[in-house]
Amino acid sequence: MLSLPVLAQVVVNGVNLGAIYILMALGFTMIFGIMRIVNFAHGAFAMLGGFALYFLLMDAHVPFLLALPLGALLVGAGSLLAERFVLRHLYHNELQGMIATLGLSMVMIYLAAIVFGVSQRSVPAVYSEIFFFGPLVVPMDRLVVLGIAAVTLLLFFLFMRYTKPGLAMRVAAQDLEVAEAQGINAAAHYQAAFFIASSLAALAGGLIGQLYALSPFMGATPLMKSFIVVILGGLGSIPGAALGGLLLGMAESSLTTFFGASTAQLASFGIVMLVLVLRPQGLFGHAERDS
Amino acid sequence: MNKVAKLLAALATAALCLSPMPLLAKDLTIGAIGTLSGGATDWGVATQRGVQLAIDEVNAQGGLKIGGETYTPHLIIYDDQYTGQGGATAATRLVNADHAKFIIGPIGTPPTLAALAITTPAKVLMLDDGFSPKILGPKNTYNFRISATPQEFAPAMIGWLKKNYPKTKRVAIVDPNDSVGQQVMPILLKGYKADGFDVAFTEMYDRSTKDFTPLLTRMMANKIDVLDLSSSAPAEAGLLLKQARQVGFKGVIIQIGGPSVEENLAVAGPLAEDFISFDFFNPDNPLAKKFGDAYAKKYGSTMSSWCPVMYNAAKILFEAMHRANSIDVDAVKAELPKMTGYETIFGPLHWGGKETYGIDHQLLADIVIEQVKDGKIVRRDVVSMY
Known part of the structure; x- marks a missing residue:
């Protein structure tokens, strides 16, 4: 088992897994970091992203590289309805926000079950090539996911770090009163943050739908992985989500390969515990201060 | 009375006169339990649709005419959430609140065992499915299993594999790590060993797993000829199939633990090529074809393998009522085992299981071995379980 090809395949598998986890966790950690809401509906937005991609590809015949961001933006725009009618009154209200998003998630999932049906379906593979580098096997669709995850992470980091709206969001996240005193329209920036986070979930959902399968219930596992990633990296921390996703992907890949799937599952939660x-605040999180 | 009111009255009278349903028909509750939420929702929807189609047929013919009465069956179905607790709650509601005397479903060991604990003491007849051998027994006389389990179909499938792929030797079995997988794995291990295969790799995964590439990388290191997806549900089996090909596995991929070719093909797409599994449903059977047409007309979408199973159960139940000329539970229960040879959508009805379970309440049928070729499901063979 401990041969070089197997080790290399473990790394390839781990990085691929990590890329998907990072994409899912980015929006999740952003909503918590800025609005202080643990968004249980994040997986449901990913599911909608998967279906949006499916219909854009299959019915509207939009090319994949256009359909993927377009689907994500459509879901992001639709998510503003949820922001307006469900979440707006629950900002910085962690418990009620958690319960409300749990309810929202159930409504979205079962509406999708009624509208789209419960059978699993597959988004036709746009990239079906499989590359063999010596003993290494790398499917093209995974390379595409890796590339999109890397670009998205970079763009997201640049946006939050170097743009005025990004700076305003970070200020609103750190101290709402100070932000408003500086003339920042916190409500508008919350809306923008929710739009971005839901679009990111939908983007991840599109990729997950293509790599795996589409169903109204497909968001549950990515949501659970997002939890693990952000707990590892620190709730609200973007570099934390990136590192947490990569760590979880590598841990799952290596533990499953060498010790079996059950051990990997157990270890994932063991590491979180x-x-x-x-370090309750995670690897990159900040400890809460008592007021 | 104005003209509109007169017209409406005339239409209403005509509708009543022309209705196939006699005015004094009595309601007959047919209870059903199925998974209507979570990852196995497909199974619950299949249960609901299959039973409803059988009820539609009966009602289109004016209802069930039994013992001088006419009965209009109607379906009440509850969600078992694929859990024991859900199965028990659904059975309790059907037995105590809806006073159902006949229940079809659930599918799956956890809800079935839990529901049986409610229905058996209440003397409610249940036609269900679950792989656990505990579901059938001499004490569960009010229970019939309406689909075969790996105990019945695995030897037939493994025998077929050996005959048709004689060069294969090393087998991997991958199962979900739950009560179903834990029960099916030993049956398959025994079956493969009995036929001279070497089971070189076994793995049990969590039901929520979506990425199997690490597990399959581990499997590939064992130089495997045959990958058996065993009792993996469509949610996982299709992904295992797709990802096995993506990690470069070139051997035979088969699923012996349960039928789901169509669902797996839908998930794995072109990478499902050469996949082998089976179905109880033979579309060449005229009754099966009629059912397939009725399903397509009413529902249109992909049909789960469980839908004809549940339709079949309801048809057998109604026929037993006819033969018993009664809707008394004990009379219907006594009639069911005598129905050997009754033509069903799966061929002639046959009950067995006495040797294995101590009671002949296990439905046995032919199985149709299918393979994906050029993106389509083709029939390779028909083998018998009895």
Whole structure:
């Protein structure tokens, strides 16, 4: 088992897994970081992104590289309805926000079950080539996911770090009163943040739908992985989500390969428990201060 | 009375006169339990649709005419959430609130075992499915299993594999890590070993797993000839199939633990090529064709393999009522085992299981072995379980 080809394949698998986890976790950690809402509906927005891509590809015959961001933006725009009618009154209200998004998630999932049906379906593979580099096997669709995840992460980081809206969002996240005193329209920036986060979830959902399969219930596992990633990296931290996603992907890949799937599952949650005990704020998170 | 009112009255009278349903027909509750939420929702929808189609047929003919009465069956179905608790709650509601005497479903060991604990003491007849051997037994006389389990179909499938792929030797079995997988894995292990295969790799994964590439990388290191997806549900089996090809596995991929060719093809797409599994449903059977047409007309979408199974159960139940000329539970229950040879959509009805379970309440049928060729499902063979 401990041969070089197997080790290399473990790394390739781990990086691929990590890329998907990072994409999902980015929006999730952003909503918590800025609005202080643990968004249980994040997986449902990913599911909608998967279906949006499916219909754009299959019915509207939009090319994949256009359909993917277009679907994500459509879902992001639709998510503003949820922001307006469900979340707007719950900002910085973690418990109620959690319950409300849980309800929102159930409504979205079962509406999707009624509208789209419960059978699984597959987004036709746009990139079906499989590359063999010696003993290494790399499917093209995974390389595409890797590329899109890397570009998205970079753009997202640049936006938050170097643009005025990004700076305003970070200020509103750190101190709402100070932000408003500086003339920042916090409500508008919350809307923008929710739009971006939901679009990111939908983008991830489109890629997940193509790599795996589409169903109204497909968001549950990515949501659970997002939790693990942001707990590892620190709730609200973008570099934390990136590192957490990569760590989880590599851990799952290596543990499953060498010790089996059950051990990997157990270890994922074991690591989270350890992090929560030893460093509750995660690797890059900030400790909460008592007022 | 103005002209419009007169016209409406005339139409209403005509509708009543022309209705195939006699005015004094009595309601007959047919209970059903199925998974209507979560990843196995497909199965619950299949249950609902299959039973409803059988009820539609009966009602189109004016209802069930039994013992001088006419009965109009109607369906009440509850969600079991694919859990024991859900199965127990659904059975409790059907038995105590809806006073159902006949229940079709659930599918799956956890809800079925839990529902049986409610229906057996209440003397409610249940036609269900689940792989656990505990579901059937001499004490569960009010219970019939309406679909075969790996105990019945695995030896037939493995025998077929050996005959048609004689060069294959090393087998991998991948199962979900739950009560179903834990029960099916030993049956397949025994079956493969009995036929001279070497089971070189076994793995159990969590039901929520979507990415199997690490697991399959581990499998590839064991130089496997045959990958058996065993009892993996369509949600996972299709992904295992797709990802096995993506990691470069070139051997035989087969699923012996349960039928789901169409669902797996839908998920794996072109990478499902050469996949082998089976179905109980033989579209060449005229009754099966009629059912398939009725399904397509009413629902149109992809049909789960479980839908004809549940339709079949309802048809058998109605026929037993006819033969017993009664809707009394004990009379219907006594009639069911005598129905050997009754033509169903799966061929002639045959009950067995006495040797394995101590009671002949296990439905046995032919199985149709299918393979994906050029993106289409083709029939390779028909083998018998009895």
